[in-house]
Amino acid sequence: MNNFTVEANELTRLYGGREAVSNVSFTLSKGQVLGFLGPNGAGKSTTMKMLTGNLAPSNGSVKICGIDMMESPKEAKALIGYLPEMRPLYKELTVDEYLTIAARLHRVSAGSIKKAVEVAKERCGLGHMSKRLIENLSNGYQQRVGIAQAIIHNPMVVILDEPTVGLDPIQIRDIRALIREVGAERSVIISTHILPEVEMVCDHVQIIDKGKLVFNGAIDVLKKHRIGNKLLVGMHNSPSTDEMLKIDGVTEAENVSAGLMRVRFAEDAAPAESIVQAAVKNGWGLYQIAPDQTSLEDVFVQLTYQEQPVAEHTAA
Amino acid sequence: MIINVARKELKSMFASPMGWVILSLLMFSFGTYYLNGVNDYFAVMSGAMRPAERTGVTQFVGQMVYGFASFMVLFAVPLLSMRLISEERRSQTLPFLFSAPISLTEIVMGKFLGLVAFLSILVVFIGLMLSTLNIWADIDFGFIIANSIGLLLMIASFSALGLYFSSMTQQPVIAAILTFIALFALMFLDRFFAGDPSNMLASLSLTRHFQSFSGGLIDTGDIAYFLLFIITFLTLTVRRLDADRLRG
Numbered sequence: 339m340n341n342f343t344v345e346a347n348e349l350t351r352l353y354g355g356r357e358a359v360s361n362v363s364f365t366l367s368k369g370q371v372l373g374f375l376g377p378n379g380a381g382k383s384t385t386m387k388m389l390t391g392n393l394a395p396s397n398g399s400v401k402i403c404g405i406d407m408m409e410s411p412k413e414a415k416a417l418i419g420y421l422p423e424m425r426p427l428y429k430e431l432t433v434d435e436y437l438t439i440a441a442r443l444h445r446v447s448a449g450s451i452k453k454a455v456e457v458a459k460e461r462c463g464l465g466h467m468s469k470r471l472i473e474n475l476s477n478g479y480q481q482r483v484g485i486a487q488a489i490i491h492n493p494m495v496v497i498l499d500e501p502t503v504g505l506d507p508i509q510i511r512d513i514r515a516l517i518r519e520v521g522a523e524r525s526v527i528i529s530t531h532i533l534p535e536v537e538m539v540c541d542h543v544q545i546i547d548k549g550k551l552v553f554n555g556a557i558d559v560l561k562k563h564r565i566g567n568k569l570l571v572g573m574h575n576s577p578s579t580d581e582m583l584k585i586d587g588v589t590e591a592e593n594v595s596a597g598l599m600r601v602r603f604a605e606d607a608a609p610a611e612s613i614v615q616a617a618v619k620n621g622w623g624l625y626q627i628a629p630d631q632t633s634l635e636d637v638f639v640q641l642t643y644q645e646q647p648v649a650e651h652t653a654a
Numbered sequence: 655m656i657i658n659v660a661r662k663e664l665k666s667m668f669a670s671p672m673g674w675v676i677l678s679l680l681m682f683s684f685g686t687y688y689l690n691g692v693n694d695y696f697a698v699m700s701g702a703m704r705p706a707e708r709t710g711v712t713q714f715v716g717q718m719v720y721g722f723a724s725f726m727v728l729f730a731v732p733l734l735s736m737r738l739i740s741e742e743r744r745s746q747t748l749p750f751l752f753s754a755p756i757s758l759t760e761i762v763m764g765k766f767l768g769l770v771a772f773l774s775i776l777v778v779f780i781g782l783m784l785s786t787l788n789i790w791a792d793i794d795f796g797f798i799i800a801n802s803i804g805l806l807l808m809i810a811s812f813s814a815l816g817l818y819f820s821s822m823t824q825q826p827v828i829a830a831i832l833t834f835i836a837l838f839a840l841m842f843l844d845r846f847f848a849g850d851p852s853n854m855l856a857s858l859s860l861t862r863h864f865q866s867f868s869g870g871l872i873d874t875g876d877i878a879y880f881l882l883f884i885i886t887f888l889t890l891t892v893r894r895l896d897a898d899r900l901r902g
Binding site: 387390391392393394411412413415416418420422424426427428429430431435439440442443444445487 | 659745754
């Protein structure tokens with residue numbers, strides 16, 4: 339027995355001959371938070387629908403904690419909490435009524451329903467909204483009700499499709515904390531457009547583009563992509579690139595603009611100090627030296643818009 | 655699990671004014687018919703001299719009320735059944751049910767039973783209302799029971815058909831109109847074949863199968879017809895929802 343909570347095996351979904359998702363395989367273990375990234379229409383939501391049994395895959399299989407979604411859907415679904423992109427809220431009900439129904443449908447035993455509702459409300463900060471009609475709640479609070487509904491039965495796998503959409507910054511912070519908290523003991527899959535969010539919340543990232551998995555690995559790998567071994571050096575009296583190359587560890591130097599130079603260095607070298615010393619000695623007029631970060635957006639664009647094979651990186 | 659889905663449906667129905675309004679309007683009209691029936695009974699019976707012309711008060715008033723009720727549910731059921739699935743489809747709440755650990759059959763059965771339970775309030779109230787005749791007369795409870803069963807089966811068949819049409823569209827209004835037209839056709843099918851009562855199509859008519867109940871007769875053949883009707887449309891609904899999952 340392995341202890342994977344989610345196993346997706348060669349998931350493929352055809353819509354009238356067009357492959358919305360093709361050959362997506364991945365696994366997720368307990369205590370991991372997986373971030374799903376991708377441009378619009380890449381197949382994020384379709385994949386999530388297949389994982390939760392809302393959509394039958396054309397090919398491939400999904401296993402939740404070893405239980406096949408096709409063969410025994412009821413048992414598999416009992417282990418999942420799902421918040422779809424469109425919040426499935428019955429707006430004519432109050433928060434309490436709705437969460438009670440959610441608990442009941444997810445087989446929370448009759449005796450512990452009240453407690454489950456209280457706990458879910460507390461975790462999502464809904465305590466003072468119990469008797470309000472969902473219809474009258476603000477967008478952000480409705481989103482919280484949606485999340486509360488997904489975690490009410492304390493599922494092994496929580497799948498949230500764009501959970502932080504429409505929330506204010508403080509709410510976003512709360513929800514991210516909640517996701518990390520749930521992710522510590524369970525598995526969480528979230529999809530999002532907000533790239534820094536992935537860095538903050540997830541420890542695993544998948545980038546999906548045109549239905550294909552283009553990146554699948556630990557967040558550290560993505561971060562390395564991003565930071566790279568680059569320095570941005572600003573000088574009033576720029577030396578020539580040749581002079582820069584003479585410094586120990588520097589492998590490459592290029593002029594970005596007048597007075598600004600991008601320096602690449604070898605994997606383990608730390609040339610910053612020697613650059614500063616050289617600058618002082620030669621009077622280059624150093625006024626700025628900083629790591630040159632590619633923004634996460636750039637990495638994302640690189641990965642999704644360059645035709646490149648799936649980069650498989652094993653988890654750290 | 656079926657019960658939980660049904661409870662959810664009942665809760666939604668009572669959470670909106672629609673349910674209450676329909677219940678109260680229907681009960682008001684049934685009550686009016688009941689009062690008229692009692693008045694007419696005295697008027698008619700005082701003129702009927704020969705024993706052959708005389709009928710019991712249960713049958714006289716009961717036939718009026720139940721006949722009217724079976725006609726009124728033709729309007730009430732489409733209005734209530736239209737929302738069951740189409741509304742969920744429009745507001746995209748179906749994934750809530752689909753991702754819960756319940757099968758499609760349980761979802762459909764739950765919705766169906768929720769609606770029937772709601773409408774059976776009417777059947778019970780009509781039964782109670784007619785039973786009050788017992789204060790003045792010695793009434794025929796068998797007649798009331800047979801009629802109640804007939805009305806309940808009729809309501810259940812209407813609901814099953816309504817549920818199916820509701821699963822086919824996103825627009826509750828379209829579901830209501832389609833349900834109404836289909837029910838209307840099925841109700842009055844036997845009128846089209848009035849000249850040829852042995853015709854196959856005529857025996858598909860819902861009214862024809864209600865007739866034996868309204869006379870106070872519980873016929874297993876008619877019960878079987880209603881049950882088959884219900885099972886057919888519930889199965890079609892399950893298949894329609896399954897197609898959603900398969901085709902997306």
